[in-house]
Amino acid sequence: MTITKAAILGGGVIGGGWLARLIENGVEVSVYDPDPEAARKLGAVLANADHAYSRLTLAPRGNKGAWRLAGSVAEAVTGAELIVEAVPERLDLKRKVYAEIDAANPIALIASSTSGIMPSDLQAEMTHPGRLLVAHPFNPVYLLPCVELVAGKKTDPANIDRAAAIYEWLGMKPIRVRKEIEAFIADRFLEAVWREGLWLIKDGIGTTQDIDDAIRYGFGLRWAQMGLFETYRLAGGEAGMRHFIAQFGPCLAWPWTKLMNVPELTDELVDMISDQSDAQSGMHSIRELERIRDENLIGIMQVLKVNDWGAGQTLAAYERKLFEQGAVKPAAADLSGPIRTVDRQVPPDWTDYNNHMNEARYGQVFSDATDALMRVIGADSDYIANGLSYFTAEGHIRFIDEVAALEPVYVETQVLGGAGKKMHLFHSFHHADGRLLATGEYLLIHVDLNTRSACEPAPAVAAKLAEVAATHATLVVPEGVGRAVGQKR
Numbered sequence: 242m243t244i245t246k247a248a249i250l251g252g253g254v255i256g257g258g259w260l261a262r263l264i265e266n267g268v269e270v271s272v273y274d275p276d277p278e279a280a281r282k283l284g285a286v287l288a289n290a291d292h293a294y295s296r297l298t299l300a301p302r303g304n305k306g307a308w309r310l311a312g313s314v315a316e317a318v319t320g321a322e323l324i325v326e327a328v329p330e331r332l333d334l335k336r337k338v339y340a341e342i343d344a345a346n347p348i349a350l351i352a353s354s355t356s357g358i359m360p361s362d363l364q365a366e367m368t369h370p371g372r373l374l375v376a377h378p379f380n381p382v383y384l385l386p387c388v389e390l391v392a393g394k395k396t397d398p399a400n401i402d403r404a405a406a407i408y409e410w411l412g413m414k415p416i417r418v419r420k421e422i423e424a425f426i427a428d429r430f431l432e433a434v435w436r437e438g439l440w441l442i443k444d445g446i447g448t449t450q451d452i453d454d455a456i457r458y459g460f461g462l463r464w465a466q467m468g469l470f471e472t473y474r475l476a477g478g479e480a481g482m483r484h485f486i487a488q489f490g491p492c493l494a495w496p497w498t499k500l501m502n503v504p505e506l507t508d509e510l511v512d513m514i515s516d517q518s519d520a521q522s523g524m525h526s527i528r529e530l531e532r533i534r535d536e537n538l539i540g541i542m543q544v545l546k547v548n549d550w551g552a553g554q555t556l557a558a559y560e561r562k563l564f565e566q567g568a569v570k571p572a573a574a575d576l577s578g579p580i581r582t583v584d585r586q587v588p589p590d591w592t593d594y595n596n597h598m599n600e601a602r603y604g605q606v607f608s609d610a611t612d613a614l615m616r617v618i619g620a621d622s623d624y625i626a627n628g629l630s631y632f633t634a635e636g637h638i639r640f641i642d643e644v645a646a647l648e649p650v651y652v653e654t655q656v657l658g659g660a661g662k663k664m665h666l667f668h669s670f671h672h673a674d675g676r677l678l679a680t681g682e683y684l685l686i687h688v689d690l691n692t693r694s695a696c697e698p699a700p701a702v703a704a705k706l707a708e709v710a711a712t713h714a715t716l717v718v719p720e721g722v723g724r725a726v727g728q729k730r
C-alpha cells in the first residue's frame with residue numbers, strides 16, 4: 242500500500258529516522274517540533290541516512306519526497322494519510338497531542354513510536370481512537386527493518402493490516418504483537434539484558450567494553466541472523482530444541498541472573514558506567530559512531546540478502562520494489578524515441594582509485610537499463626518467475642567521459658532489433674547536463690530458465706518488442722553502432 246502524504250510529530254532521534262525513511266520512499270512529509278533547533282538536528286539525521294541509503298542497495302533510488310517544518314500540530318497533520326507520533330515518552334504529552342490531531346484530522350492513521358506504553362492507554366481519551374496503533378521502530382529507523390505493531394482495545398483491526406502494508410512498502414518487517422503488553426516484545430527483552438549489564442558493571446565483573454565484546458564477538462553475531470530460539474535449537478545438537486531445554490532448562494532455577502532486581506543508579510554507578518564508556522568509545526564522535534554502525538548494519542544486511550535469510554529477505558523485497566518502480570514506468574514509457582531506462586545518482590562506493598566511476602559499474606548501469614527495457618516489453622519479474630528471460634550474449638562498451646560520485650546520470654535505450662529469440666539494444670549513458678559518458682551495445686538471447694537454452698519469447702513479449710523495434714527503426718542510427726574494439730572513427 243502506498244501513501245503520498247504523512248505528518249511527523251516530534252523530530253528527534255526517532256522522528257528524524259522516520260522522516261528519512263518516508264522521504265526516501267517519495268512520501269511528502271510535514272514535521273512539527275517546537276524545538277528551535279529541530280531543523281538542524283533533522284538535517285544531521287538526514288545526512289547520515291542519505292549516506293546509508295547510497296550504500297544500501299544497487300537498485301535505483303526513487304525521487305525523494307519533499308519535507309517541511311510546520312508551525313503547529315494542526316498544520317502538520319492537515320491532509321496527511323499517516324501521522325507518526327514520536328514525541329517524548331510521556332503519556333500526558335502524547336494524549337495532548339492526540340487531542341490536537343483529533344480536532345484537525347479525524348481520519349488519518351496514527352502510529353505511535355512509543356517504546357512501551359500500551360496503545361489502550363494512549364487512545365483512552367481520543368474522540369477517534371480506532372485509527373491509533375503502536376508502530377514501535379528501532380534506531381536507526383531509516384535502516385533497521387523491524388517495526389512492532391500493537392493494537393489497543395479500541396483499534397480497528399483493519400488498521401493493523403493497513404499499517405502492515407504501508408510498512409512493508411517502506412521496506413520494513415512489521416511484527417504483529419499478538420497481545421497488548423507494556424514494552425511489547427523487543428523492549429522487554431532488551432530491558433532484561435540491560436538490567437543484567439548494569440549488575441555486571443556494579444559488581445565489577447566486567448567493564449562496558451568487556452560486556453560489549455562478550456556480545457559482539459559471540460552471541461550478538463548469532464542473534465543478528467537467527468535470533469534466540471533458532472540459535473538454541475542448534476545448541477541442542479541433532480536432538481534440537483527438546484534436548485536443549487532438557488540440558489539447560491534446570492539451571493534456570495538456580496538462577497544465574499538478577500533479572501527482577503535493579504541496581505540503584507547512584508552517582509557512583511553512573512560515573513563508573515560513563516567513564517568506562519568514554520574510555521571505550523570516547524575517541525569517536527556520536528556522528529562518527531552512527532556512520533560506523535550504519536555501515537556495519539548495511540554490510541550485515543547485504544550478506545543476509547545473499548543468503549536469502551532474515552533481514553536480508555526484507556532488503557531483497559525492498560530492492561525488488563525499487564527496481565520495479567525504477568526510472569522507467571512500463572505503462573507510461575514513451576516508446577516513440579529512445580526510452581529513458583535509468584535515472585539515478587552515482588553511488589559513492591562506485592568510484593575507484595582514480596576517483597571516478599569504475600569501469601565495472603558501467604556494465605552495471607547498462608545491465609539495469611536492459612532490465613528496465615525488459616520490463617517495458619513485459620519481460621518483468623512475473624515473466625522471469627514463470628521461467629522465461631533474456632540472457633546477454635555479447636556487449637561492447639565505449640567509455641567516453643568520466644563521472645564522479647553522487648553526480649546525476651541517466652540512460653536512454655534504443656532497440657536496434659527485436660525479432661525471434663534476439664534482442665539488440667543500444668544504451669546511451671549521459672550525465673544529467675547532457676554529456677555522453679558511455680555507450681553500450683548488447684545482443685540478448687531469449688531463454689527458457691528451466692532448460693537454460695534459447696527459445697522464442699511469449700507472444701505478448703514478442704509483439705511488444707517487435708512494435709518498439711519497428712518504431713525505433715525510424716530513428717537515426719546512433720553514432721558508434723557496430724563498432725569493434727580499436728576501430729578508428
Ligand SMILES: NC(=O)c1ccc[n+]([C@@H]2O[C@H](COP(=O)([O-])OP(=O)(O)OC[C@H]3O[C@@H](n4cnc5c(N)ncnc54)[C@H](O)[C@@H]3O)[C@@H](O)[C@H]2O)c1
Pocket residue numbers: 250251252253254255256273274275276279326327328329330331334338354355356357377378379380
Ligand atoms: N530513542 C530510541 O531508541 C527509541 C526507539 C524506539 C522508540 N522510541 C520512542 O520514540 C519516541 C520519541 O523518542 P526520541 O528518542 O526520538 O526522543 P527525542 O527526545 O530525541 O525526540 C522527541 C522530540 O519531540 C519533540 N517534542 C516535544 N514536545 C512536542 C510536541 N508537543 N509536539 C511535537 N514534538 C514535540 C522534542 O522537541 C524532541 O525533538 C518516544 O516515545 C520513545 O519512547 C525511542
